[in-house]
Amino acid sequence: MALPIYASPLERIWHYAYLVICAGIFIFLVAPILVVLPLSFNAEPYFTFTQEMLTFNPDGYSMRWYDALLTDGMLAPDIPREGAWWSDMWNNSTWVKAAKNSIIIGFWATILATFLGTLAALGLTRPEMPYRRVITAILISPMIVPIIIIATGLFFFYSSPCGIIGLDCGRLTATYVGIIMAHATLGIPFVIITVTATLSGFDQSLIRASASLGANPRITFFKVILPLILPGVISGALFAFVTSFDEVVAVLFIAGPDQQTIPRQMWNGIREAISPAILAVATILVIISVLLLTTLELLRRRSERLRGVSPG
Amino acid sequence: MKKLLILSTALSAVAFSASADLTVMSWGGAYGAAQTEAHVKPWSAATGNVAVMLDSDNPAQPIKAMVEAGNVTIDVASVEYADAIRLCDEGLLETIDIATLPAGSDGTAAADDFLPGAVTDCGVSTDIWANVYAYDNSKLTGTVPTLASDFFDLAAFPGKRGLRKGAKGNLEFALMGDGVAPADVYAMLATPEGLDRAFAKLDTIKDDVVWWEAGAQPPQLLADGEVVMTTAYNGRIFGAAIGEGKPFQIVWDGQVYENEMYVVPKGAPNKDMAMEFIAYATSTEGLRAQAMQISYGPARKSAMLEELVYKDGTTVMASHLPTAEANLTNALLSSFEFWVDKDAELNERFNAWLATN
Amino acid sequence: MSDGAAIDLLKTSDGRPLKAALAEAQRRAKRRAFLLVAPLLLFVILTFILPIGQMLHRSVYHDGLAANAPVLKAWFEANPEGTAPDEAAYAALAADFKTMKAAKTAGIAGTRVNYTLPATRSLFTATARVADKLAPPYKEALIALDEKWASPEVWGALRAASSAYTIDFYLVSVDLERAADGTIQKVPENTRIYIYLFVKTFLLSGLITLTCLILAFPVAHLLAVLPMARANLLMICVLLPFWTSLLVRTTSWIVVLQSQGVVNDLLIALGIIGEDGRLAMMYNQTGTIIVMTHVLLPFMILPLYSVMKTIPPSYARAARSLGATSWTTFRRIYLPQTLPGIGAGALLVFILAVGYYITPALVGGADGQLISNFIDFHMDKSNWSLAAALSAMLLAGVLVLYWLYDRLIGIDNLKLG
DSSP: OOOOTTOOHHHHHHHHHHHHHHHHHHHHHHHHHHHHHHHTTBSSSOSSOOHHHHTTOGGGBOSHHHHHHHHTTOSOTTSOSSHHHHHHHHHHOHHHHHHHHHHHHHHHHHHHHHHHHHHHHHHHTSTTOTTHHHHHHHHHGGGTSOHHHHHHHHHHHHHSTTGGGTOOOOOOTTSHHHHHHHHHHHHHHHHHHHHHHHHHTSOTHHHHHHHHTTOOHHHIIIIIIHHHHHHHHHHHHHHHHHHHHTOOHHHHHHOOGGGOOHHHHHHHHHHSOOOHHHHHHHHHHHHHHHHHHHHHHHHHHHHHHHTTOOOO | OHHHHHHHHHHHHHHHHTOOSEEEEEOOHHHHHHHIIIIIHHHHHHHOOOEEEEEOSOTHHHHHHHHHTTOOOOSEEEEEHHHHHHHHHTTOBOOOOGGGSOOOTTSOOHHHHBOTTSBOSSEEEEEEEEEEEEEETTTOOSSOOOSHHHHTOTTTSOSOEEEESSSTTHHHHHHHHTTOOGGGHHHHHTSHHHHHHHHHHHHTTGGGEEEEOSTTHHHHHHHTTSOSEEEEEHHHHHIIIIITOOOEEEEEEEEEEEEEEEEOBTTOTTHHHHHHHHHHHTSHHHHHHHHTTSSOBOSBGGGGSSOOBOTTSSOBSGGGSTTSGGGGTTOEEOOHHHHHHHHHHHHHHHHHHHHOO | OOHHHHHHHOBOTTSOBHHHHHHHHHHHHHHHHHHHHHHHHHHHIIIIIHHHHHHHHTTSBOOTTTTTOHHHHHHHHHSOTTOOOOHHHHHHHHHHHHHHHHHTOHHHHHHHHHHHSTTOHHHHHHHHHTGGGOOSSHHHHHHHHOGGGGOHHHHHHHHHHHSSBOSHHHHHTTTEEEOTTSOEEEOOGGGOOHHHHHHHHHHHHHHHHHHHHHHHHHHHHHHHHSOHHHHHHHHHHHHHHHHSOHHHHHHHHHHHHSTTSHHHHHHHHTTSSOGGGOOOOSSSHHHHHHHHHHHHHHHHHHHHHHHHTTSOHHHHHHHHHTTOOHHHIIIIIIHHHHHHHHHHHHHHHHHHHHTOOHHHHHHOTTTTOOHHHHHHHHHHTTOHHHHHHHHHHHHHHHHHHHHHHHHHTOGGGOOOO
16 A cells, blocks of 8 residues: 555654554464464473573473373373374373364364255345344354353253253263254354355356256256355355364363363363463464465455456 | 265264263362372272263362252262262262271271261261462562461562462451461351451452462462462472472461362262272272372371371371371361351352452 | 236236236245255254253242242242241241251252342251251241241241242342342442443443454554455454464463563563563453453454445545545545444444453453353352343343344344455
């Protein structure tokens, strides 16, 4: 953004001050996230840069906190790293277990949210949809209602899901199904928003064109609609996955000992003694989010290209 | 997509199959580790059952919620004495028969071997601990605090203080810091004036307090220099000082001590196994094993017959225990009668006091 | 010839009136659209609406005494309010105490009465302990045990608690209580907390929204006027925090702001503060404000950006060419056009801030806690009805804001990056 040639000196000063302010805000946004990356390689159990780190002395850096992630919770962490060690790590390491849980729960919650959400978005964008406004408001509300209220409600409801009709059919607390359903509910608004946004740019006459060329609704969906809205569906799914992957309150309330996830472990770690091992987890998660962000950006460009909007 | 599906299904199978036979809930940190090393792991090894340890800020809270919601997922919990009594009063715990507990190593029957009050209708003592205060020797130069009143003396010892977030323990400590003799503390707290006096004492340091909730926090606060002195469970300070060589010093004055109880929530999924676990863990050997991990006193006479040595092999535990004669000169046994009835009420007032300035 | 008759004449090829055929086709299309949405709607009702509704029911329902003291409940039902408790009433009470002792439910019943009249729980547990020894005349026996049993205050509380449905928990959540004579009064000064907390939550949320707006405005403007390629690059700086785990961001801020943290170390290294002057920016209200501003900032930048991108720069140039100063141009031309974005961002940030839980719980210390944290506190203490009443009030506030958002901006216009 260039300064107009008629700008007065005062405006010039203001313009540069403005750029400095913006730079400051960008630093505020990103710096705290980046600070943990080098600190996670700290050789000392401190949260600040040691003298060795500042002088780039290799002794100041180590992988010990990443190693701690693997060995925490293992039955015999000190034996030689061979077959038995690896299977012990895979089965007993607290963080490895948490990662497995996060992936399982996130995966199924994403599938559920994306499937139901995409279907609903297709209905919501049809011009004939009755009560569109109210229903949209209901479906988006899990994003708006404070999570503590949702978690509290689920805690009671899951304790006796059939109790409301006077039956006893076991419980959903401390089960994978329960958490997957809760996380799917939390992810649904994101799927609806992104898929509806993609569909609103979708040319409805393509459906009529497809039908007039003899395609039945199924073929029309898979051959015409889906390929065009796929970027929106995938980015909705990514949102849903991240929502589940980052969720801790519902897990706190309804998960049992077998369903501890990464955020749940981090929550414990932060509340008790934050060891630099937490920073190692944080670093890994930041890298994952960078990857997700890149995927999303590529999808967005592809989507714009497909829709004929000039790429950025 | 298909590959991902197969992978995820495989992962599910692994996770679903790893569920435990017995779930124990304790306070995490050094204490949870001590119980894991002394009780959970040896019991697993001895019986071949899988046992897992869960951490909580206070295991008594989830128990109540779990039992009342019909949603019990843990088998054994380690709770404070007053909580063990209150939960038992409310029918939220399974009863434990003292006759089922093993005799002491010297053959004394359990009923005679345990210290008075260490076995109740629903709980068995796993140790006796104290809520002490401690400071960092390397940061406080010159005069060091020796009395409960020094904790409240901001002029002589400037700097932040750490206190547990909750009424219990703090009110007693505040009165003793105000010069009240331990024997008079609960009589005084039973009167409105006494309560006001305790809160007024806390008011004097309120602006300089960092509140902690999990037992692992105070040693961390001291180590990070966030506070100059903090109340803490004595075993956590011991763990940091002796176990990790931190320059922490405990002040044995005005501390409140009590039994910690193993209990079984009503409707525990593996009740019988939970009872077996408790009998195992509170045997003479079990109590001794824990006392060698962390400096809390065993509640069986037979456990004190031989000298207890810390796991480092050199530190003799006796002088570090809250039950040591020298440490009891100005100490207060926590009153379960008082807290069973007043806990909810006083916490309400405490929260209002904390949130409003 | 009327219009209706003209339409009647129009028929489809199979001979049906066009109007009917059209209506049916529309019905079918409607049904089809609805069927696509139905599975999700059902799912959301099951995992979201129903659980919350069921939980809110608890805010007016607590059968702690009603279920455990049936005889006493029957006596209250048979005798209208104002009746002095007679021997029959005390006998009912004693009978219930015997059952409660056997079933170990005196604590639960006492807890319920305690909510209405503090300091009565101990009366219940103490009486239950000796319930077996109670003998007629029960009135004298109970009063001899504890003279509180003669107090009309206690009997008023018993009557109030003997009905499972109650509004007492809403009274508590606005710092009110029932006096001995049944009138409603404020609770004593030293236990007033919830009004203060609600006000504080809303004020802090307002402050955070304002900070977000002040920080987001210049950034969104820069992104909107920069060339596409460079704007996209900078956009990553906005989206990276948005996509990074909340717990990671909170951890980072703890590392940065704690008293032995990066910022304090930096300030000491620069000689700005001394070793004793370390700033307390974490585990207090300041921590909550800083971290929540960071967490919610992208929710303000994105809607502002999408509005600002559509504002043609020619308006501002026209204003300048007509002699307006740059300040006037900004104030009179640019700012009004960004209002929809400001409204959308501010409402969204405010709604999310009001219900925030995780960040204040981790970095709020004692004075940085919000209403959500107290809902959690009462859940922990199993005071579910109060937790539900507080939730209901918070939810009502959020829904009003949500409705406002829908009216002013429209849910369909919610965009994510």
